[in-house]
Amino acid sequence: MFELAERITKLPPYLFKDMDQKINEMVKKGVDVINLGIGDPDLPTPVKIVDSMAEAIRNPKNHHYPSYTGMEEFIAAIGKWYDQRFSVSLDPKNEILALIGAKEGVAHLPLAFINPGDIVLITSPSYPVYNSGTLFAGGEPYFLPLIKENDFMPDLSSIPTNIIEKAKMLWLNYPNNPTSAVATKEFFEDTVDFARTNNILLCHDLTYSEIAFDNYRPISILEIEGAKNVCIEFHSLSKTYSMTGWRIGFAAGNKEAIKGLGLIKSNIDSGIFQAIQIAGIEALRLYEESNEQIKEVYKRRRDIMVQKLQESGFTLNKPKATFYLWIPIPHSYTSVGFAERLLTEAGVVVTPGNGFGRPGEGYIRLALTQNEERLIEAADRIKNIEL
Ligand SMILES: *Cc1c(COP(=O)(O)O)cnc(C)c1O
Numbered sequence: 001m002f003e004l005a006e007r008i009t010k011l012p013p014y015l016f017k018d019m020d021q022k023i024n025e026m027v028k029k030g031v032d033v034i035n036l037g038i039g040d041p042d043l044p045t046p047v048k049i050v051d052s053m054a055e056a057i058r059n060p061k062n063h064h065y066p067s068y069t070g071m072e073e074f075i076a077a078i079g080k081w082y083d084q085r086f087s088v089s090l091d092p093k094n095e096i097l098a099l100i101g102a103k104e105g106v107a108h109l110p111l112a113f114i115n116p117g118d119i120v121l122i123t124s125p126s127y128p129v130y131n132s133g134t135l136f137a138g139g140e141p142y143f144l145p146l147i148k149e150n151d152f153m154p155d156l157s158s159i160p161t162n163i164i165e166k167a168k169m170l171w172l173n174y175p176n177n178p179t180s181a182v183a184t185k186e187f188f189e190d191t192v193d194f195a196r197t198n199n200i201l202l203c204h205d206l207t208y209s210e211i212a213f214d215n216y217r218p219i220s221i222l223e224i225e226g227a228k229n230v231c232i233e234f235h236s237l238s239k240t241y242s243m244t245g246w247r248i249g250f251a252a253g254n255k256e257a258i259k260g261l262g263l264i265k266s267n268i269d270s271g272i273f274q275a276i277q278i279a280g281i282e283a284l285r286l287y288e289e290s291n292e293q294i295k296e297v298y299k300r301r302r303d304i305m306v307q308k309l310q311e312s313g314f315t316l317n318k319p320k321a322t323f324y325l326w327i328p329i330p331h332s333y334t335s336v337g338f339a340e341r342l343l344t345e346a347g348v349v350v351t352p353g354n355g356f357g358r359p360g361e362g363y364i365r366l367a368l369t370q371n372e373e374r375l376i377e378a379a380d381r382i383k384n385i386e387l
Pocket of ligand 1: 039100101102103104127173177205207235236237238239244247248249
């Protein structure tokens with residue numbers, strides 16, 4: 001009786017219904033399934049951050065509608081963090097916006113800048129919300145494949161002129177989910193240049209800037225000279241501090257983009273619960289000490305898992321950042337077929353690479369979001385499969 005709107009029916013099909021069903025059946029049967037499919041940290045939020053919210057929640061001052069754009073103190077903490085971490089100075093009034101998680105901002109931004117038929121350039125494979133947000137705004141996604149031969153960087157010179165003319169936005173995400181690739185400063189410089197030349201809003205998702213290893217420190221695209229003229233950057237406390245459930249993030253950069261996104265948001269939501277913002281202030285204040293421990297845990301897991309998978313014959317290097325391993329699979333399999341084998345024969349859940357876009361076919365994504373013991377168990381079970 002109630003037909004779904006076209007914007008819903010245009011979403012890509014959900015590819016993993018069969019797999020989800022198999023997982024459920026196995027769990028019901030009592031199989032010990034190890035889930036390495038989800039990008040959700042198993043680690044708890046650091047205690048000091050939890051304590052700050054526990055205290056804030058008892059203060060009735062925090063029980064009201066918060067500011068649409070973010071508490072002054074939270075915005076100031078974000079500004080200070082950007083300055084200390086990236087040497088980027090931001091105008092707190094016009095260049096920072098608090099978000100109910102990065103996802104929310106990523107999904108809403110196209111509503112502010114995309115008219116039906118406008119093109120949005122999106123790397124693929126990628127976080128699915130760049131695409132769904134585009135479709136909800138009536139935009140047309142144009143996918144830029146991320147392949148190994150290009151170090152999982154988009155080839156901007158391959159985009160046809162007629163596409164560039166209609167393009168209004170470009171999405172980038174480095175360190176990258178799902179490929180775990182990282183970008184060089186030169187790449188960011190070229191992309192800022194490309195955006196400026198073609199009058200394209202460059203949107204950078206920097207969610208994984210603090211999950212990086214071996215002294216590698218990801219940079220902000222706002223470090224590039226002139227970037228603020230064309231770039232908006234998205235950030236999240238979710239991965240940095242294991243705070244996925246809290247729903248807190250922010251956007252920074254170009255003031256027209258920040259204003260446009262703010263306009264959309266003020267008509268949809270009413271800001272982040274203040275007690276959560278107070279926890280966010282504490283998180284940013286403690287970022288070195290909290291984040292250091294979290295990074296150390298992922299680094300150890302990465303080292304163990306990469307070595308074990310290499311021993312089993314997989315070709316992969318240690319990623320410099322993110323908690324994902326992007327693993328090429330044997331040529332005789334599809335991504336889904338391979339993931340199904342890992343599930344049925346090893347009880348290990350991974351994400352088929354094509355779930356993030358067609359160029360992800362031939363890969364699986366494995367998230368290091370279980371403890372070392374479970375990861376070792378998963379790797380040992382995978383080793384025993386006859387491939
Ligand atoms: C996890 C993730 C997000 C979502 O972050 P939230 O702040 O939890 O909404 C956004 N982008 C990428 C690439 C992610 O992996």
